[in-house]
Amino acid sequence: MRRSVATVSMSGTLRQKLEAIAAARFDAIELFENDFINFNGSARELRSMAADLGLGIDLYQPFRDFEGMPDDAFGKSLDRAERKFDLMEALGAPLMLVCSNTSPLAVDDAARSAAQLHVLAERAARRNLRVGYEALAWGRFVKRFGQAWNIVEGAGHPHLGLVLDSFHTLSLNDDPSGIAAIPGERIFFLQMADAPLLAMDVLQWARHHRNFPGQGQFDLENFFLQVLLSGYAGPLSLEIFNDQFRETPNRRTAVDAMRSLLFLESRVRRRLELARDGADTGPARAVAKRTLQRVELFDPPEAATLDGFAFLEFGADEAAARKLGALLEQFGFLRLGRHRSKAVTLYRQGSIQLVVNSEASSPARARFDTQGPSVCAFGLATPDPMQAANRASALLSARHESPRGPDQLQLPAIVAPGGTIVHFVPSAGGASLDADFVAEPGAGNSTPDAGLETIDHIALGLAQDQFDTWTLFGRAVLGLERGESLELADPFGLIRSSGFANPERSVRLVLNVSLSQRTRTARQVSATGRAGGGVQHIALGTRDIFATMKRLRENGVRFVPISANYYDDLLARLDLGEDRVRQMQALDILYDRSAGGEYLHAYAEPFADRFFFEIVQRSAYDAYGAVNAPARMAAQEQNATASS
Numbered sequence: 001m002r003r004s005v006a007t008v009s010m011s012g013t014l015r016q017k018l019e020a021i022a023a024a025r026f027d028a029i030e031l032f033e034n035d036f037i038n039f040n041g042s043a044r045e046l047r048s049m050a051a052d053l054g055l056g057i058d059l060y061q062p063f064r065d066f067e068g069m070p071d072d073a074f075g076k077s078l079d080r081a082e083r084k085f086d087l088m089e090a091l092g093a094p095l096m097l098v099c100s101n102t103s104p105l106a107v108d109d110a111a112r113s114a115a116q117l118h119v120l121a122e123r124a125a126r127r128n129l130r131v132g133y134e135a136l137a138w139g140r141f142v143k144r145f146g147q148a149w150n151i152v153e154g155a156g157h158p159h160l161g162l163v164l165d166s167f168h169t170l171s172l173n174d175d176p177s178g179i180a181a182i183p184g185e186r187i188f189f190l191q192m193a194d195a196p197l198l199a200m201d202v203l204q205w206a207r208h209h210r211n212f213p214g215q216g217q218f219d220l221e222n223f224f225l226q227v228l229l230s231g232y233a234g235p236l237s238l239e240i241f242n243d244q245f246r247e248t249p250n251r252r253t254a255v256d257a258m259r260s261l262l263f264l265e266s267r268v269r270r271r272l273e274l275a276r277d278g279a280d281t282g283p284a285r286a287v288a289k290r291t292l293q294r295v296e297l298f299d300p301p302e303a304a305t306l307d308g309f310a311f312l313e314f315g316a317d318e319a320a321a322r323k324l325g326a327l328l329e330q331f332g333f334l335r336l337g338r339h340r341s342k343a344v345t346l347y348r349q350g351s352i353q354l355v356v357n358s359e360a361s362s363p364a365r366a367r368f369d370t371q372g373p374s375v376c377a378f379g380l381a382t383p384d385p386m387q388a389a390n391r392a393s394a395l396l397s398a399r400h401e402s403p404r405g406p407d408q409l410q411l412p413a414i415v416a417p418g419g420t421i422v423h424f425v426p427s428a429g430g431a432s433l434d435a436d437f438v439a440e441p442g443a444g445n446s447t448p449d450a451g452l453e454t455i456d457h458i459a460l461g462l463a464q465d466q467f468d469t470w471t472l473f474g475r476a477v478l479g480l481e482r483g484e485s486l487e488l489a490d491p492f493g494l495i496r497s498s499g500f501a502n503p504e505r506s507v508r509l510v511l512n513v514s515l516s517q518r519t520r521t522a523r524q525v526s527a528t529g530r531a532g533g534g535v536q537h538i539a540l541g542t543r544d545i546f547a548t549m550k551r552l553r554e555n556g557v558r559f560v561p562i563s564a565n566y567y568d569d570l571l572a573r574l575d576l577g578e579d580r581v582r583q584m585q586a587l588d589i590l591y592d593r594s595a596g597g598e599y600l601h602a603y604a605e606p607f608a609d610r611f612f613f614e615i616v617q618r619s620a621y622d623a624y625g626a627v628n629a630p631a632r633m634a635a636q637e638q639n640a641t642a643s644s
């Protein structure tokens with residue numbers, strides 16, 4: 001399918017937008033009228049600029065308040081349309097988008113609208129142009145695609161067709177299944193937009209909060225499937241009005257845009273293949289087969305199964321490496337040894353491997369130099385590292401090649417948003433890094449094991465403009481599923497928090513975004529500069545949090561003290577028993593429960609004000625104790641104030 005994106009979706013000047021769109025290998029653009037009006041060049045200059053970049057101008061949009069008008073206003077609108085047709089000829093744009101009328105002058109008369117659109121289509125036909133009619137969710141009388149289709153059908157002109165936009169249908173909770181019955185050749189253009197589910201005025205929602213497919217919460221796969229079942233074969237375009245995208249570097253936005261289409265195509269392709277092969281849901285086998293033959297949908301390698309975090313790697317200098325190493329030993333980690341050829345140390349406890357890298361001129365060290373100590377890379381265990389890396393490449397992640405000595409592990413790696421490196425580690429053999437490390441003299445336990453067994457989750461603090469990028473990366477590249485999204489109160493502002501996990505729940509990521517500049521999350525994010533955030537906390541899993549916490553305290557680990565009032569409230573809210581609650585209180589353990597599940601957790605004091613460890617005991621519980629995050633954030637602030 002021909003892939004396109006609207007210029008309104010990108011930041012920058014029109015030239016910069018086109019360059020970013022071309023670099024992401026789109027075939028075409030939708031030219032948003034205001035972008036042209038404010039362009040310091042002629043239509044012919046824009047046409048040749050686009051052509052030089054290999055981009056078609058597939059759609060000129062929008063043409064407003066045209067149909068269903070009283071006769072005198074209609075005459076003026078026709079003159080206006082002729083001027084725009086002149087412009088489209090100069091641009092080489094074959095299709096004009098007419099969106100449903102929002103004018104107070106409009107009348108509720110579908111026959112009048114059809115007749116007027118027929119006249120417009122006839123004028124367009126004289127110049128070999130076409131007109132597509134789109135129902136705006138906030139149109140005065142025409143809000144739904146079914147109404148727009150009735151008018152298009154009533155007009156009965158071959159140069160008039162329908163434009164579909166997923167936002168307008170799904171924001172009204174309209175059923176897209178009727179689209180499949182529309183003849184595909186009468187659909188002239190398809191615009192896809194996702195959005196978070198928000199209870200707000202639909203116009204405000206549409207103008208400020210749309211995002212790319214896979215970044216929001218609409219069922220875009222079903223919408224796209226219905227459009228394909230109609231017989232439609234393209235273009236597939238994106239029209240995204242989003243406040244963040246207007247300020248995000250447009251190269252990243254363009255890559256996100258293309259990734260979102262590739263991901264959407266691949267998901268719908270899978271559904272069609274299942275239907276073709278006889279799965280009992282979806283369209284009939286013959287229909288699915290015909291559809292797959294008619295359109296070429298992107299087909300990347302499947303997301304590889306993930307078997308947990310294989311390791312986390314911290315960037316440091318020598319001094320920070322010593323301090324962090326001492327802290328890890330307090331946490332009960334065993335210092336296993338040094339890398340064969342680099343200033344890198346491996347620590348292990350249970351199946352957790354932590355790597356501290358202070359090698360001069362390494363990416364890890366470069367990250368330390370700009371951001372202080374931080375997680376610069378992590379490994380994901382998978383039975384098929386090459387498949388995982390090949391999927392990532394297919395979905396536009398850059399590969400990362402690290403220099404490697406003889407006999408060292410070759411792990412395929414990719415670059416995550418913001419520059420964190422993700423390695424794929426073979427899960428056979430427990431994803432062990434031992435081969436690259438040799439025991440050093442003096443390595444070994446200085447403190448006893450604390451019963452920590454797994455990396456339960458890692459939480460990233462992100463700049464606002466990184467959230468949608470990470471959401472799509474997690475879902476499309478890593479194959480994670482999105483859990484619930486919450487807003488949490490920090491003492492200095494709100495934090496939006498969303499969980500992502502693989503289907504087996506062995507890899508969990510939490511994405512935190514501060515909606516205020518003053519929260520701890522915001523301060524940590526701003527310390528990461530252009531990376532736009534990084535790992536904020538690392539949750540380590542234990543089967544017995546009481547035993548683990550006692551051991552860690554004996555080892556000298558300091559935890560964030562939780563208010564006594566929290567435990568009184570816990571007793572009042574839940575039937576937990578006084579003894580158990582007082583045991584939690586003695587160890588600063590927080591508590592949450594779900595139907596049948598429990599989550600006990602505690603937070604250590606931060607390391608160098610950059611990241612902190614959380615201790616977690618999870619049973620049949622699928623979230624992250626977000627209800628307790630305000631207690632933690634208040635305690636961290638009060639603790640920091642007390643100790644400064």
Ligand code: MG
Nearest residue numbers: 134165191239
């Ligand atoms: Mg639209």
Ligand code: MG
Nearest residue numbers: 459539614624
């Ligand atoms: Mg957590």
